Amino acid sequence: MTTLVYLETHDGALTKPGLSVLSKAATLGGDVAGVVLGSGVRDAASGAGAYGASTVYVVDDEALASPLPQARVDALAAVVRESGADTVVFPASVLTADVAAGLSARLDAGLNWDLTDLRLEGDELVGIRPALGDTVLVEVGWTTTPRLALIRSGTFDPVESGGTAEVKDVTATFEEFSIRAQLVDHLQEESSGPSIEDADVIVAGGRGLGGPEGFSLCEELAGALGGAVAATRAVVDAGWYPYSTQVGQTGKTVSPKLYIALGISGAIQHKVGMQGSGTIVAINKDPNAPIFDFADLGVVGDLTQIAPKLTELLRARR
Ligand SMILES: Cc1cc2nc3c(=O)[nH]c(=O)nc-3n(C[C@H](O)[C@H](O)[C@H](O)COP(=O)(O)OP(=O)(O)OC[C@H]3O[C@@H](n4cnc5c(N)ncnc54)[C@H](O)[C@@H]3O)c2cc1C
Known part of the structure; x- marks a missing residue:
């Protein structure tokens, strides 16, 4: 199994949701790599080594400066090709939900959504998903590769394993339609103290x-x-x-x-x-x-x- 974990950055550092999913992916074995997409994000990438990634693929491009999904679909498709990944795992966020859906359409790949666990049964990857208003847990799988999995936020904790990762740069070409949308404004809610996702x-x-x-x-x-x-x-x-x-x-x-x-x-x-x-x-x-x-x-x-x-x-x- 070759797994790619989508890692988001904030203020030049990898964020907890991606590192948590990476830690989980590392427990499943096989080749585990991270992927970091953005502009000016290369320095943050190597930090993923400590959470179980042996390689981190980076697409560092001005076209990825705004937090918009479509250009990320182009970049991620290029990384999937380059890495030969058969599994791509995302921590759920507003942005990754769109990127995962776009990648699913682009690669004609199955996407399982809102997962709260992943496990291997032989060579089969099995996802666990709450259903019926979260009153039951169901097992879900994939019939083709790459298998795309979006993990419910806050499901796992980041676990440092102390390794190091090789950072590999990937060049992506962007579709004209992918870079047509422009971010016109970005408002930040004012808050003090830790966010509920990060707080102990x-x-x-x-x-x-x-x-x-x-x-x-x-x-x-x-x-x-x-x-x-x-x-x-x-x-x-x-x-x-x-x-x-x-x-x-x-x-x-x-x-x-x-x-x-x-x-x-x-x-x-x-x-x-x-x-x-x-x-x-x-x-x-x-x-x-x-x-x-x-x-x-x-x-x-x-x-x-x-x-x-x-x-x-x-x-x-x-
Ligand atoms: C489809 C669906 C999705 C939902 N999603 C969510 C969700 O994401 N998150 C969520 O939270 N809910 C969700 N709900 C709503 C959920 O069902 C409950 O209605 C809600 O969580 C109740 O909120 P509460 O505990 O604040 O209020 P209440 O159920 O009214 O409870 C208030 C409690 O406060 C106690 N209390 C009152 N006064 C005092 C006092 N002075 N000192 C100590 N205790 C006191 C009472 O004894 C009572 O137990 C959803 C419902 C549906 C149908």
Whole structure:
């Protein structure tokens, strides 16, 4: 098996989602390579060696400066040809979803979507995919190569294995239609502290916070722990907190070391986005709340009393 893992960069460094998928691909064996596409990204590429890539293919071209998918399809198709890869694995993001779909059409290759695991059965690659509202897991496969796989974000953790990678430059030619779209503006949401995808600690708030002002309890507790704030769909739909912080089936999948849930009932659609967290702590006034079925530590009580005391104690310890 020759596997290519799509690696994204941000501010000149490889990002965690790609390195996490690379670490997983390395456990499957065979030749594992990374691919980095962009402009001014070559220096970041060699970092993939530490996460299991023996080679990193780089297409460093001004045509790839904007985060637009179509030119990346040309570049990636060139790397697939050059590397002879029979499997291409992507960490899911807004951009990679489009690139994977474009590559699938370009190479007439099968794409399995939203996978939460990959394993080998003999020579067969098997993907695991949640279905029916994330209530069951199904096995999926491919009938042709290259096999394309898009992995749900936050599914795996990056694991350093300490290796080094050879960086190989690949020259791509771009179709006229691939470089016709231009990025006209790029707005960045202002935020401080780690993002929920990167944070080791997440303090998540639900309807039990009572209103948008209740999120100050989450923010203060997250601040004391150096963590990020997340939310349930019920509260983002109500406009209490931004959509970008929603965890769950229709939001983000996260796997911090510590997940503290304040006033969250633990509906299945929320659970599927955070069940991979290391330790789950739930504070809820209802002893029968479903979240207590899967929390590692449950506190039955009023969060408006407990959360400020917890924040105070943590600050005092620091
Ligand atoms: C197709 C579909 C997709 C969905 N996708 C998502 C998703 O991605 N993410 C998501 O989160 N949800 C999703 N949902 C919604 C999900 O089903 C739940 O409705 C939602 O997660 C509930 O949010 P909540 O826990 O904040 O609110 P609630 O279920 O209302 O729970 C509030 C909790 O707060 C507790 N509480 C109240 N006051 C206090 C207090 N003072 N102190 C302590 N505890 C208190 C209550 O006991 C209760 O358990 C989806 C639903 C559907 C149908």
